[in-house]
Structure formats: structure tokens, C-alpha cells
Amino acid sequence: MKYSKNISPYGWYVGSYLLRFVELASKRNSDLKSKFLTWENTVIVKAKNLNHAYDRVVSIANRHTKPYKGGRDAVDVQWMFEGVTELLPIYEKLGNGAEIMWAEHRPQTLKNIRKRTRKKSEFHQ
Secondary structure: OOOOOOOOOOOEEEEEEEEEEEEOOOOOOOOOOOOOOEEEEEEEEEOOOHHHHHHHHHHHHHOOOOOEEEOOOOEEEEEEEEEEEEEEEOOOOOOOOOOOOOOOOOOOOHHHHHHOOOOHHHOOO
């Protein structure tokens, strides 16, 4: 059976999206040179194809963008949806050890390769 590289044979896709944190009253929220705290979240979605998966990732992301009162001063804040950053079909059946995504990196020194890894104790429990 021949598979398309853009269609998951099992109907599962992995997608990441970017959210930006803003104080709603801030005048710098649209300033392209301003810095913002961001979160990149990764989810899996069941979908018919990449377009359907994209729409599902956007829908999930938008669920996390409701304004609320934040901090001790109860300031009006919001996570703003900035967009989808990654979207890939999952080619293997989901289960323990199934590969759901991969990335190719440009050649780099062994020293820099090893800097990318973390020891078990570095992951917060």
C-alpha cells in the first residue's frame, strides 16, 4: 500500500501552536519590537487530512485565549493565539514507543549536539 506523505494512515496528526501572553491594557501589544512570554503547545488530533487537522489545532488553541484577571493586582490579561508552528501526519499506529514526530537538524559539532540533551534529573517531576 502506498501512503501520501501528507496523510496519516491512522488519521492522527501532531500539531504545535504558539500563544503570546499580553496585558490587555498595554499599548505595546502590537509593537513588533516588543518581547512577550510565549508558550508553544503540542497536541495530537484525529482528522481526515492536513487541512482538517490544521482546523482542529486552531480550534484547540483558541480554547485557551479567553481573557481573565491575572496576578495579585487582578490585571486583565490574555493568551493570544499567534498561529500554528508545526503540523505533521503520524505514520505509525499510536502506542508505547510509536514515533509521532521527528526533526532533521543541520550538521553541528559533537559538543553542540550534546548540549541539546538533558539528564533525567533535569526534567521536573
